[in-house]
Amino acid sequence: MRYAAIGDSFTEGVGDARPDGSVRGWADRVAEGLSAALAPAGERVEYANLAIRGRLLRPIVTDQLSAALTLRPLPDLVTVNGGGNDMLRPGVRLDDLLALTENAFRRCADAGVRLVVLSGADPTAQLPLGRVVRRRGAYLTAGLADLCARYGLTFVNVFGDDEIRDPRYWSPDRLHLAAAGHARVAGLVLHALGHGPVPAPAPPAPPIVRSLATTTRYYREHVLPWVNRRLHGTSSGDNRDPKHPVWYPVAPAEPTATG
Template sequence: MRACDLGGSEWPDETVAWCNTNMRYVAIGDSFTEGVGDPRPDGGVRGWADRVAEGLAARLDEPVEYANLAIRGRLLRPIVTDQLDAALSLDPLPDLLTLNGGGNDMLRPGVRIGDLLALTDRAARRCADAGVRLVLLSGADPTAQLPLGRFVRRRGAALTAGSVTIAARYGLTFVNGFGDDEIRAPRYWSADRLHLNSAGHARIAGLVLHALGHGPVPPPAPPEPPSVRTAATTAQYYREHVVPWVSRRLHGTSSGDGRLAKHPVWYPLSPGPARSGSE
């Protein structure tokens, strides 16, 4: 798959659909890109990147070769080194690569946003040098529901602003999940308040497909009855989600320890029914 020849330009405007022949798409990142919170019946996870690959195959009506190297818990450095190395070593080389990372870094004390942006810039330059089209994403903003959310949100806003600058510098497609007001609503989030649920992953997929020129901006998910947080439900939340997270930080472990990427090599997807991204 290569860009359509539109007006002699090698890279078309980001809102124009791409021509395709056996398109190859690879995703790198952490739990957001792996698909945590969007379960499959077999116990695995789906996630927005799987949904994008499925949506591309449906909309282009052509096979898509898909790889997903994302692993939950990963910090940005191993994403843009180990995972990007693996992505650019795939044979054949990918046509399209999506990158999101930094969410786990922002939850740690002492993180420097400038360091994260420098890592992102180097990743963008590597993709440009390799001739691989990069789509850069900022993750959805969970901070309205998190303890110390305002503190984390300032970091997320700074990382997003810097990522916008990098995208402009390299002419990248940028998908601003962090700036999407709709997805901040509780109905898009899992019980841990940190990972998107199926509706949230579907919305992100719709935003990515729209940015690639394959569909409209996804409509809002159906409303849900408001949930009431009591002292008991709050205590349960801390016991089931916050305490295990703190324990992993204290012990220097990660939820992704020992896990492998779910699609480390090209995985064929045949065209199927078109998906709205908001289903």
């Protein structure tokens, strides 16, 4: 089984840090879960992750998908997610995003590669201008669901998962999932692939109290740097390479652990 993941920070694994500072993320956890599921039958899993934080949808479904389809041997499975960074931009055209996505569906069908499509988790209850972004996310998710139904693809609707909207699944920046969130997404994907039940809720966490001081710190540490990058036309993913650009073997591990 050869599994390749393409996308942005969601798929790269930002927010789910390993002890050495590298990121893990739901796609790594899915690869580990597949390895655990297939090992008893003597099958091994090889994995590539071409996602880069900050990427818009177009380079994901063109450049990253091209890189995935030029891997040799060809992937058996590709997961795709994108559009989250596009939705944060004022002039986004959602129907254009859906057209780009449909073209990617055709390319994978022509290549004979199985595609699994994810909508991103919904952070909007915690974000400034969250209601605007949520309307966009709901529209894009509905469009993805329709496309996947027409093409006969597996669709994992993370955006529609009420459980993952709880703050305990999110990083301090309120935009990226924490380890518990990535673990839940991995569980949802593995369940959709027939490897395990729907994941149970994460353990309860103390309620988050947001004072004026914590809100001010949040804007200073997370919102203002994001605005500054937009003003200067830069991205958090500039000059970054994919973390796993070629096939590497994955040892079995429990994908739903939060550690």
